[in-house]
Amino acid sequence: MEEAVLVLIKPDALQKNLTGDILSRISSTGLEIIGAKVVKVSRELAETHYAHLRDKPFFEDVIDYICGKQHGRNKVIALVYYGEDAISKLRALAGKTNPEEADPTTIRGAYGRITTKGVYENVVHVSDSPENAEKEIKLWFSPEELIIDLYPTRTQVEGSRVHKVWA
Ligand code: TYD
Numbered sequence: 547m548e549e550a551v552l553v554l555i556k557p558d559a560l561q562k563n564l565t566g567d568i569l570s571r572i573s574s575t576g577l578e579i580i581g582a583k584v585v586k587v588s589r590e591l592a593e594t595h596y597a598h599l600r601d602k603p604f605f606e607d608v609i610d611y612i613c614g615k616q617h618g619r620n621k622v623i624a625l626v627y628y629g630e631d632a633i634s635k636l637r638a639l640a641g642k643t644n645p646e647e648a649d650p651t652t653i654r655g656a657y658g659r660i661t662t663k664g665v666y667e668n669v670v671h672v673s674d675s676p677e678n679a680e681k682e683i684k685l686w687f688s689p690e691e692l693i694i695d696l697y698p699t700r701t702q703v704e705g706s707r708v709h710k711v712w713a
Contacts, residue, residue, distance in 0.1 A: 550580070550696050551632040552682040553625040554671035557617035564657055565623060568670060571653060572627065575635045581626035581683075581692040587613050594685055607665040616667075624686045628694060633673060640672045684712045 555568055585591075592609045599605050614620035627636060641648030645658025645668050658668040673679035680697060689699045689710040698713040 548628065548630055549632050549676050549679065550626055550628045550683055550694075551636050551679050552671070552673045552686060553627060553636060554612075554686075555623040555625070556612060556667075556669055556671060557614035557619065557622060558611075558667045559657065559669045560619070560621060560623065561617040562657065564669065568653055571639055572625075572636065575627075575629070575632075575639065577627040577629040577632050577635065579625060580628045580694045580696075581624075581687050583624055583687075583691065585622050585624050585686065586620050587622055589613060591685070595682065604665055607663060611665060611667065612671075616661075626683055626687060626692060628696075633676065633679060636672045637674060640668075640670050643668060645669075688712075 553572070555565055559565065559568060589609065592612045593600075595612070596605065596608055599608060602608075610616065612622065614622075639653060641652025641654035641658075643654075644660070644666055645654045646660055648655035648658060648668075650656060653670050654668045658666065660666055673682050683692075683696065689695070689697075689712060699710040700713045702709055702711045
């Protein structure tokens with residue numbers, strides 16, 4: 547099944563100059579890139595993205611991590627890939643959530659670490675289901691930032707500006 551998936555190259559990966567390696571590993575899947583940008587992550591965006599972890603003891607640390615608090619600058623690279631079985635292909639490439647349990651040939655196994663506080667610095671985010679991919683892509687991207695019409699949109703008029711938003 548052709549599907550879309552959100553990938554985030556997290557602040558630890560950017561600080562360690564891993565972007566090129568991550569992108570070339572992803573290229574090997576043959577999936578198509580349909581959106582890409584650098585994002586300064588607001589606390590609100592981080593909290594919405596990780597809303598499912600709100601009750602976990604590590605929630606605050608994960609929010610600080612994705613906002614770049616431990617890695618010098620507040621930025622991530624956000625990408626949308628599209629193609630056959632995109633989610634399972636990219637989850638396999640990323641490896642397990644816990645970098646110590648991830649196969650060493652995966653991105654997280656090769657480059658991730660667990661901090662002394664117990665936070666998983668695991669280099670990349672990859673959506674884990676079509677439902678979450680849709681939610682996450684709509685959160686991180688506007689329709690006009692993607693080169694494929696993935697989900698229904700509507701037209702919004704703001705003064706003289708007409709643009710598309712997610713329906
Ligand atoms: P989660 O959504 O469960 O995993 P994944 O990123 O593989 O979809 O968790 C989100 C992030 O929270 C995860 O990438 C790293 C961090 N995390 C921890 O620091 N400790 C933990 O015990 C878990 C489960 C996650």
